[in-house]
Amino acid sequence: MWQCTGGNYLFAMQLLLFLAPLRGVTDHIFRAAFERCFGRFDYMLTPFITTVKGRGIAPSHIKDVTGEENDRLRLIPQILGNDPDDFLLLARHLHALGYQSINWNLGCPHPQVTRKKRGCGLLPYPEFIARFLERVIPALPGPLSIKVRLGLDDGDELKRLMPVLNRFPLSNVIIHPRTGRQGYSGSVDLDRFETAADLCRHPVVYNGDIASIDDFRDRRGRFPQISRWMIGRGVARNPFLLESIRNGHNRHVDYIVLRDFHDELFARNGVLLHGPAHLLGRMKEFWAYFSGNFQKSHDVLMSIQRCITIEMYRRKVDEAFARRGAV
Ligand SMILES: Cc1cc2nc3c(=O)[nH]c(=O)nc-3n(C[C@H](O)[C@H](O)[C@H](O)COP(=O)(O)O)c2cc1C
Structure with a gap:
């Protein structure tokens, strides 16, 4: 039981x-x-x-x-x-x-x-x-x-x-x-x-x-x-x-833990995948899912999808989490 x-x-x-x-x-x-x-x-x-x-x-x-x-x-x-x-x-x-x-x-x-x-x-x-x-x-x-x-x-x-x-x-x-x-x-x-x-x-x-x-x-x-x-x-x-x-009860999203998870995926995929284009491609796949946790999720997803450099990507991720007050 x-x-x-x-x-x-x-x-x-x-x-x-x-x-x-x-x-x-x-x-x-x-x-x-x-x-x-x-x-x-x-x-x-x-x-x-x-x-x-x-x-x-x-x-x-x-x-x-x-x-x-x-x-x-x-x-x-x-x-x-x-x-x-x-x-x-x-x-x-x-x-x-x-x-x-x-x-x-x-x-x-x-x-x-x-x-x-x-x-x-x-x-x-x-x-x-x-x-x-x-x-x-x-x-x-x-x-x-x-x-x-x-x-x-x-x-x-x-x-x-x-x-x-x-x-x-x-x-x-x-x-x-x-x-x-x-x-x-x-x-x-x-x-x-x-x-x-x-x-x-x-x-x-x-x-x-x-x-x-x-x-x-x-x-x-x-x-x-x-x-x-x-x-x-x-x-x-x-x-x-x-x-x-x-x-058996709803656990609210903890954005600090979610950020930690994101950062591990970003760091380890950066080592595994060759070149920024591959890394960006992989991270954009994750954001198709993660963005659902953010207000105005479609806008968040679009802002990530438009990133063409790692610097831009980092900035957009910081902004998305900052708007949730997590960083
Ligand atoms: C992007 C994506 C990749 C998937 N890859 C596999 C796979 O490699 N093997 C598999 O059996 N099913 C795969 N599936 C199906 C899922 O395992 C699952 O059966 C389906 O998403 C329904 O379950 P869910 O609503 O809980 O996601 C994939 C689904 C998606 C959306």
Whole structure:
């Protein structure tokens, strides 16, 4: 039994909170800075790593997972691919690095991915998925989970796929209840999520559009049987949401901590990325999320987006935080 301190309800099951993978955002630098400033997720998925043809894995291809700061027990590398041999090559390499568990991406909606029958482009092909799992699962040294959408174009594809998934030992099935065609627009389809979750014999992780503690309470009220929850953009926008959900009450944004987080991302990405243009590009991606914490967020975002030098960027960041009285 797990009790929410300060909350007004008891959870019958222990909650497990997962950080969603956001490519270009939640890399090793983000994950380490996040934990230092805002606390720990129970599990974190890496942004996808694509399979590679051939015999070897170049160190640059897996640089997100090689650093010692990555906790091998709580970080789950995610693989995007559709060739069982290539998948096993990469998965075995990741196991050799100490990772216990692997996730298969069946959710990526980008046309250049789905066209090649990867990501959610595989969801209309249950037999293909069955053959892949028949080959991969017995040869994998550890557990496999999958991350799926409702379908590529048709929101009932996952329902039809579920009997196949139920035949295999999966550690969990993470469901983002949108179709690939939707991308990230429109709303999540909670009715279809419920249907798929009811059909699934594996532990199900809910993922999608939890941006506030009220969203979380709402979903949790509707799906009390679900104990595993994955959050991405909501914590990128407001990193205090993790603590709010754990404690059961809203934690207000502390701009000094947010600034500290920003500064770590800026400093470490400055070392990792070559040249000011790359650093500015990366920081602008973060501000697409952070700016939501500032008054006149659109103006703040625009002022950051217009920066063409590091000096200008530093000035605009100082101004944004100063207006909040944080520096
Ligand atoms: C910029 C961006 C990058 C993403 N990268 C990945 C990825 O590498 N692997 C993956 O499974 N999902 C990826 N996703 C999907 C998220 O993990 C998640 O399923 C989606 O954002 C819905 O959850 P949220 O509303 O909590 O963000 C990405 C989403 C965005 C917006």
